Amino acid sequence: MTEAVVVEAPGRHRLAPHVPCAPGPGEAQVAVHAVGICGSDREVWQGTRPEGYVRYPLTPGHEWSGTVRQVGAGVPEALVGRKVVGEGFRNCQVCDRCHAGETTLCTAGYEETGFTRPGAMAPTLTLPARLLHVLPDDADLTAAALLEPAACVAAAALKAGARPGERVAVVGTGTLGMLAVQFLAAGSPAELLVVGVHRGREELSRRFGATGFRTAGEPLPGDLDVVIEAAGSASAARTAAGLLRRGGRLVLTGIPAPGADGLDPTDLVVRQLEVHTVFGAPPDAWAHAVRTFAAGLLDPLPLVTHQLPLADFARAVDLVGSRDPGVGKVLLRP
DSSP, X not given: OOEEEEEEETTEEEEEEOOOXXXXXXXXXXXXXXXXXXXXXXXXXXXXXXXXXXXXXXXOOOEEEEEEEEEOTTSOGGGTTOEEEEOOBOOOSOSHHHHTTOXXXXXXXXXXXXXXXXXXXXXXXXXEGGGEEEOOTTOOHHHHTTHHHHHHHHHHHHHHTOOTTOEEEEEOOSHHHXXXXXXHHTTOOSEEEEEESSGGGHHHHHHTTOSEEEETTSOOOSOEEEEEEOSOSHHHHHHHHHTEEEEEEEEEOOOOOTTOOOOOHHHHHHTTOEEEEOSSOOHHHHHHHHHHHHTTOOOXXXXXXXXXXXXXXXXXXXXXXXXXXXXXXXXXXX
């Protein structure tokens, strides 16, 4: 009998029998290859995710890759057998924000795979086929399990609008930060600086295209064109803003604790900084991430340090929160 992870309530989970859900009209059933764990999943486990953004009991898992097993009525049969990843936001498709392509701002309310709808910590996942993005036949599905965070970073890169020859930086050396380095490197910057809390990721940063690496305690420039913040702390946001020239562009992807003291609005106005934020990824960012991955310009696999069975869910969550520099991306394999 196959099993799925079910988080009954914060701090309490079990392995439950998994019965695949047959795809209805417009849906596809995917055999899950791998599913990633991130800080948001840890919030689900701890009970710290904001109200309205989780619904218990829940099968988590919003970062995943797999192969289409079945399709419902109205879905092309040609999808069966294809390798895929999929968007998480279950947008309404009819509001003005959805029509504008801003599906993460859907006015119908928040619904997302792995948080309010069953996720991928199970042998199969059934979801609307319109959310799928097809991968090349030779795609590495283990690496592809990181395309959800990559899509979020792609959204940041698109908002940053870095042009060839500009001087850019990334603050943060976790999964999002290392993916951001790769996206910015693909745009041929004149300089690509990475700022981290320690030097443990310097070698990997340079491998991905960084031209410089500094810790937050070292002297930092203040004249860069573009900075992507991917650390998720108020101090990181302030550091990122301080790296910019007047009129520079800042994109925040991390989510600090509620109530954190962040950016100084006077500084933003006086220096005329352009500030963007990212929460999730709309379809154009997903398409950008998949294209970049398919072209070989994005290599998430070196970020994976642990692959565990679903039965090790609790251990995997602990690893993600351990702050151990030897822990990178943790995947579960149904």
